[in-house]
Amino acid sequence: MSTSPAPLLTVRDLRVVIGDSHILHGVDLDVAARGTTALLGRNGSGKTTTVRGILGLVPRTGSVLLGGEETVRLATHSLVRRGIGYAPEDRGVFATLTVAENLRLAERPGAGQPAYDLVHELFPELGQRAGQAAGTLSGGQQQMVAIARTLLNGNRLIIADEPTKGLAPKVVTEVAQVLERAAEAVPVLLVEQNLAVVRRLARHCVVLADGRTAHRGPAAELLADADAARRLLGVGRAGHDGAGPAPAGASAGPAAHPATRTEEAEV
Amino acid sequence: MSTVVLLALTGLGLGALYFLVASGLSLIFGLMDVLNFAHGALMSVGAYGTWWAASGHLPGAGPGGAGFALAVVFGTAVGTVAAVLLELAVIRPLYARPREQILATVGVGLAVPALLSAIWGADARPFPGPEALSGTVGLLGAEVPLNRLVLIAAALVVLAALRLFLGRTRHGLVVRAGVEDRAMVTALGIDVRKAFTLVFAIGGAAAALGGAIGGLYFGSVDPEQGTSLLIFAFVVVVMGGMGSLTGAALASVAVGLVQQFANYYTTAGLGDLAVVVLLAALLLIRPRGLTGRLA
Numbered sequence: 192m193s194t195s196p197a198p199l200l201t202v203r204d205l206r207v208v209i210g211d212s213h214i215l216h217g218v219d220l221d222v223a224a225r226g227t228t229a230l231l232g233r234n235g236s237g238k239t240t241t242v243r244g245i246l247g248l249v250p251r252t253g254s255v256l257l258g259g260e261e262t263v264r265l266a267t268h269s270l271v272r273r274g275i276g277y278a279p280e281d282r283g284v285f286a287t288l289t290v291a292e293n294l295r296l297a298e299r300p301g302a303g304q305p306a307y308d309l310v311h312e313l314f315p316e317l318g319q320r321a322g323q324a325a326g327t328l329s330g331g332q333q334q335m336v337a338i339a340r341t342l343l344n345g346n347r348l349i350i351a352d353e354p355t356k357g358l359a360p361k362v363v364t365e366v367a368q369v370l371e372r373a374a375e376a377v378p379v380l381l382v383e384q385n386l387a388v389v390r391r392l393a394r395h396c397v398v399l400a401d402g403r404t405a406h407r408g409p410a411a412e413l414l415a416d417a418d419a420a421r422r423l424l425g426v427g428r429a430g431h432d433g434a435g436p437a438p439a440g441a442s443a444g445p446a447a448h449p450a451t452r453t454e455e456a457e458v
Numbered sequence: 459m460s461t462v463v464l465l466a467l468t469g470l471g472l473g474a475l476y477f478l479v480a481s482g483l484s485l486i487f488g489l490m491d492v493l494n495f496a497h498g499a500l501m502s503v504g505a506y507g508t509w510w511a512a513s514g515h516l517p518g519a520g521p522g523g524a525g526f527a528l529a530v531v532f533g534t535a536v537g538t539v540a541a542v543l544l545e546l547a548v549i550r551p552l553y554a555r556p557r558e559q560i561l562a563t564v565g566v567g568l569a570v571p572a573l574l575s576a577i578w579g580a581d582a583r584p585f586p587g588p589e590a591l592s593g594t595v596g597l598l599g600a601e602v603p604l605n606r607l608v609l610i611a612a613a614l615v616v617l618a619a620l621r622l623f624l625g626r627t628r629h630g631l632v633v634r635a636g637v638e639d640r641a642m643v644t645a646l647g648i649d650v651r652k653a654f655t656l657v658f659a660i661g662g663a664a665a666a667l668g669g670a671i672g673g674l675y676f677g678s679v680d681p682e683q684g685t686s687l688l689i690f691a692f693v694v695v696v697m698g699g700m701g702s703l704t705g706a707a708l709a710s711v712a713v714g715l716v717q718q719f720a721n722y723y724t725t726a727g728l729g730d731l732a733v734v735v736l737l738a739a740l741l742l743i744r745p746r747g748l749t750g751r752l753a
Contacts, residue, residue, distance in 0.1 A: 248641055271647035283642040285635045296635050297646050300628070340646065 197259075199224045199348055199378050200245070205253040207237075207244045207402075214240045217253070219404045220397040222348065227370070227379040229393035229410055233425045237402040238382045239280050242352050246270060246277060258347065272299060276341025280352040280382070284333045286326025290317055293325050297340035310339045313369050331362035338369060349373060352382040367391055386426065390414050398423045460600035465718045467597070471606030471675060473714025474613030478668030479684075479691040480698070480706045481620060482541075482661020488637040488701020489657050491556065495563040496544060497665055498688030499570035503540045504666025505585075505679045506574055508533030512586045521586035530670040537666020538659050545658035550651070567688070571681040582680035585673035592674075605674040612671050616664050617707055624703065629656055637701045690717075690730075693737050699747025708748050712736065 198221035207215040215237050222228045230238050244251035247267040255263045262270045271277065276297075285293050294317070298305045311318045314335045320328065325336055334354055341349045351370060355363040367388050370379060374392065383389050389396070393410035406413065406423050413419055420426055483497050511519040512529035519529040548566060552559040591608060594601040624630035632653045636643045643650045665684075672687075673679050694713050698705025713733050721729030740748070 246645060248645060266649070267641075267644040268647050268649045271645060275647075277645050279642065279645065283639060283645065285638045285642070287638060288631070288635060292631055292635075295628070296631055296643070296648070299647055344647075 196224045198222055199258060200380065201254070201256040202241075202245060203254040203256075205241060205244050205251055205255065207240050207249050207251045209249060213402065214249075215244060215251070215402040217403055218244075218399060220407070221395075222378055222380045223395050224378055226394040227374045227381050227392045229389045229396040230380060230382045230399065231389065231396055231413075231424055232399035232405070234384075236399040238399055239352055240402075241399065242277075242279075242350055242380070242382060246275070246350070272302070274345070274347035276344065276346040276349045276377075278334070278337040278341050278349070278351045278354055280356070282330075282333045282337040284325045284328075284336050286324065288325055289322050290325055290328070290336055291321040293336050294339060294343060297343045299344050303345055305343045306345070307343070310342055313342070313372070314339055331358050331365070334358060334362070334366055335369075338366065338373075342373060346377055349377050349379045351379060353384060354381070355383065355385050355388055363388065386414065386420075386424070459598070461722075463598045463600035464602060465722055466715065467600070467602045467606050467610075469715035469718035470711060471609040471714070472718060473710040473712075474609040475668050475672050475675060475687065476691055476694050476713055477613045477707055477710035478616060478671075479665045479687060480694040480710055481616065481703060482657075482664045483691055484695045484698060484701055484703065484706045485620075485633065485637075485657050486661050487695065489633055489640070490549075490654050492549060493560050493563065494549075494661075495560065495688070496548075496566035496570065497661070497691065498684035498686075499567050500537050500541050500544070500662045500684070501665040501669035501672070501687065502570060502574060502679075502681060502684035504533045504537035504669030505673050505683060506533070506578070506669075507536035507666070508670035508673060509583060509585055509679045522588045523590075526586075526588045530667070533670040534663055534666045537669065538663040541658045541662020541665075542655060544662070545655050549658070550654070567685060571685055574681040578681075580681060582678040585676065585678050587674045605671070609671055609675055612667060613707075613710075616667065617703070620660070620664075620703055623660070629653065633657060690733065693733055697737055697740050697747055702747065705748040 200222035202218060202220045205215055205218040206213070218237065218241050220228075220230065220241070230241065232238050240249060243249045245255050247265065247270055251263065253263060254261060257270070257273060257275075260273070262273070285296070288296070294310065316332060317335055317339055320332070325333060328336065338351065338354065341351070354366050354370065358366065363385065370381065371392055373379060379392070381389070381392060389410060396408065396410040396413055397404060398406040398413070400423065406419070413423070479497060479501055483494060486492055486494050486497075508529045510516070511532040512521050512526055514520060516529065516532055519525050519532060544566060548562050549559060552562055591604050594603050595607070624634055632643060632648055632650070633656070636650050636653055640650055669684060672683070676683065690713060694706055694709040697709035697712065698707070713736070716732050716736055717729040719729070720732035721727065
């Protein structure tokens, strides 16, 4: 990481207190200016809260620099308009609105032409289902709507929170392909439990434990080190199916699931 | 037969009045989770604004024809401005404190009638209106007061306008999305607080219009009119499903009709009770109201 250009997003000492409970005790992370940075950790380690804290969806303190600008005091909508596309954990699709309306809502009037060509090229299905209520779509299709919304604007950063959660293996591969392509143009902060997807997409990784940053470094290095992976992620099999980027169809499917289940079982 | 027609149209007229108040109440609750107990006060502001203008205080306005139309526009505008001020000055600073927010709207709901009676007295004042609207029209053998029909027409126009706004405009899209998931709307880069102010303005305008035309229906204005009507508007909102415009329209008709028929065919006053029984029965069968969604 030391040789790469300055990070796009720099988070320092991010703290979140909700009610009486401290959820984040000081998270440090960098999102590199290129490629995908994975945010990892066991369930309950604070990954989603970190993302929500960065966006200001929960009250937070600390420092969040986007392209060098301090954003921690900005309202969510102001920060997002500086060029962030966000696909939340629950997909955040508006069930009673149509697919077309969900996309139209993500347009930013006055900020250039929305990239409908790209969206329809990546997700031809969404064009066919434009008039359908988004609540009647399958989980995979809803995830496509959520990702499409992040691609519609010329965003500087895409934040995707568990985009493959609960999807069928074939759809996981599709989503991973789209994110891989998106990451060629825009840096991505990816929260992900599916280690096969992490292995395929992520260059860098940040691991949280108990609301703190526990590890930062190249993703491949962590995944290759079985001991570290077990200690930090609670997975036993991470190092065993070969290091380095795996081909999509081969590992994004079945290989992913035992790992995910192992992790969830231990929490 | 003529009695049934008269009761039905009077019930529909009352329902129209409920809808004008309840539509804004429902949108405000659906979008912002704010129970606006000051909404009846906004109706009173509209009624008094119209009454004041039509009584000759506003140049050009008066009790007849175009002068009365101008008075209605004036009353509605004053109500709209009051609603925007209410949102900006009272509701907005209290978003993080919902309990205080409710209490503040209750406070405004009590203060406005008190202010009105301090200025113009607590007694009902005769409401000036055009000669042409004070008569009746023969309909299916019944002599129906024209003001009922004016109310029904106004409610239909407001319903159509709101549907166009929600269905065809970007602001309407933001409101519909915000009713579902406010946080996600902001996470898409939209300042949802602007939608809050807009919805308050629209809701205030509808309620004030209800007050302005409601003056014709009641024949007078008094400071407590809006507040006493608010209870039935809340019943309508709960029956129709929070945030649902179609639900509010259907529930308004049901409440207005049940109230009129029960009051006529049983003991006077039992109609108000029947409405509450209707609400309880509906909530037992469909806990989320008639529609449970915005449309």
